[in-house]
Amino acid sequence: MCLLAATATNAQEMVIPENVAVRALPEINALGVPLGPSFRLYPKVAVLGGYDTNILATETDELSAGRITIAPSVYVQSEWSRHELNFSAFLESRTYPTESKQDYINWGAGTAGRLDVLDTTNIAASANYQRLTEDRSGIDVLQNAPTPSIYRQADVNLGINHTIDQFTISVGGSYTYLDYLRSRETFRDRGIARGAVQLAYTFSPGYSVFVRGTGNNRDFFNRDDRIGGSPYQSSAGYSIVGGVSSQITNLVAGELWVGYLDQMYFSDSFKNVSGVSFGADINWFATSTTTVTLYGGREVVDSTTGTAGGIFFSTVGVAVEQFLLDNLILDAGFEYYNGDYIGTPRDDDGFRVDAGIRYLLNQYVTLEALYRFDNRNSNLPGQGFDRHQVDFGFVFQI
Numbered sequence: 247m248c249l250l251a252a253t254a255t256n257a258q259e260m261v262i263p264e265n266v267a268v269r270a271l272p273e274i275n276a277l278g279v280p281l282g283p284s285f286r287l288y289p290k291v292a293v294l295g296g297y298d299t300n301i302l303a304t305e306t307d308e309l310s311a312g313r314i315t316i317a318p319s320v321y322v323q324s325e326w327s328r329h330e331l332n333f334s335a336f337l338e339s340r341t342y343p344t345e346s347k348q349d350y351i352n353w354g355a356g357t358a359g360r361l362d363v364l365d366t367t368n369i370a371a372s373a374n375y376q377r378l379t380e381d382r383s384g385i386d387v388l389q390n391a392p393t394p395s396i397y398r399q400a401d402v403n404l405g406i407n408h409t410i411d412q413f414t415i416s417v418g419g420s421y422t423y424l425d426y427l428r429s430r431e432t433f434r435d436r437g438i439a440r441g442a443v444q445l446a447y448t449f450s451p452g453y454s455v456f457v458r459g460t461g462n463n464r465d466f467f468n469r470d471d472r473i474g475g476s477p478y479q480s481s482a483g484y485s486i487v488g489g490v491s492s493q494i495t496n497l498v499a500g501e502l503w504v505g506y507l508d509q510m511y512f513s514d515s516f517k518n519v520s521g522v523s524f525g526a527d528i529n530w531f532a533t534s535t536t537t538v539t540l541y542g543g544r545e546v547v548d549s550t551t552g553t554a555g556g557i558f559f560s561t562v563g564v565a566v567e568q569f570l571l572d573n574l575i576l577d578a579g580f581e582y583y584n585g586d587y588i589g590t591p592r593d594d595d596g597f598r599v600d601a602g603i604r605y606l607l608n609q610y611v612t613l614e615a616l617y618r619f620d621n622r623n624s625n626l627p628g629q630g631f632d633r634h635q636v637d638f639g640f641v642f643q644i
Contacts (some may be wrong), residue, residue: 269354270319270334274575275609276643278323286325287644291318294614294639301348302391303382303620303631311345315637331359350379350394356401366409374401383620383633385559385585385594386549391430398425414454416444434550436466436480446491453492458503460485464548479516479555483509483546485523500528500540509546509556516555517589519546535569547585554587565600573606594629596622612641 272278272288279287294315300308319336335355342348354376361369380387380395387395405418422438439462446456466479489503508520525543532538542562549557563581570576579600586593598620605613620633 269336269338270321272321273606273612273641273643275606277609279644281322284324284326285322288321288323289319290641290643291316292614292639292641294616294637296616296635296637296639298342298633298635300631300633301342301345301382303387303622303633305628305630308631309345309348311342311348313340313342313637315340315639328362329360331357333357347393350396352376352378354378368407370403370405370407372401372403375399383598383622383631385547385583386551386557386587391428393428395431396427397431397434398427399423412448414444414446414448416442416446418442432468433466434548435468436464436548438465439463453490455488455490456503457486457488458505462509477515477553477555478513479511479548480513481509481511481516481555483507483519487523487525489525497531498528499531500526502526502528507544507546511555513555515553519556519558519588521558537567539565539567541565549587551587551590551592554590554592556588558586558588560584563598575604575606577602577604592624592626592629594622594624594626596620610643612643614639614641 270288270290272290276288276290279289281287292315294317295312296315297310297312299310301311302309315338317336317338320334322333324331333355334357336353338352340350354374356372356374356376358372359370363369376399378397378399380397382394400423401420403418403420405416407414407416419441420439422440424434424436424438426432426434440460441462442458442460444456444458446454448454461482461484463482464480485505485507487503487505489501489505491501492499502525504522504524506521507523508518510518521544523544526541528540530538530540540563542560544558544560547557547559549555561581561583563579565579566577568576568578577600579598581598582595583597584593584595598618600616600618602614602616607613614637616635616637618635620631620635622630624630
């Protein structure tokens, strides 16, 4: 749920996130369907069968079952020479024939656009609404819950970029609303407002340095000990970072930054979270058929655990895309994370391994096999787990 981020392709500008669009983007060989002279429609549907060895992500008494996933989506993209506008929607239905309590349906819709006011000025905005199911392998979910955690998420984002000579100034803001639908989880309902300002300097074509300041306010609607409720978890925070975003070489492009963050809680029941922040997103085009992505970051994640108001959450990872043939693609990834529950002794370490293979039968059908392994180790008894997930099936598209 980050507010704004720079991209390697337009290093000096900040861009807004498109949460729904990420789920609906077309496959690499999609042709799409023209919608008049200005838009193109990309429909697709994935049909997968799979197996999960630890649905509840528990240390003991693991619940395993087979599953069926059906995931249709549509993506509509403008084809203008200036400006940009897209619409997207998705639905994901996952059923466990022998464990129907774990069934869920996710869906969402959104739009995003960019208005090129001048050659040196653009305004970008996005809006998304989603009904989602929380991943039980996440850093701080309710374990041993008999049914999945379901929540509604609404996001609006606005950003403005303006370039003067070699300088680009960017200003943006966003609001995220989270509404948990199970009565046992209404204490997690909250609204998150964010703002950001960035100044970038392009000292050579494709090379820029920047400094970015962000602020946030997190308002928990149902946690307020001032009126007899649970501990007041609302907080405000800021971060200041500096970095470089550039075409580092002809084969390496990306962004690196480092700085400081501080999240301050309004109640003495929780300790503030502060320290060094960092981030990276680097693409290495090792060969014409191999791309390696290195990424990482550190942020404050809201906690549902005991007296911890926030989790100092750090990740580092690598992802590889390898074209074995023109129509055969291998994907692999590894991610390590650490979660420090500030104000409690709890400290979690974990990692995730992903692997997949895509065989493009033709421009309309892709055969797909996916594997994911999650591991967590915690110094708090009962919080560790191992989880294997496999899926196999087809993706149909136009």
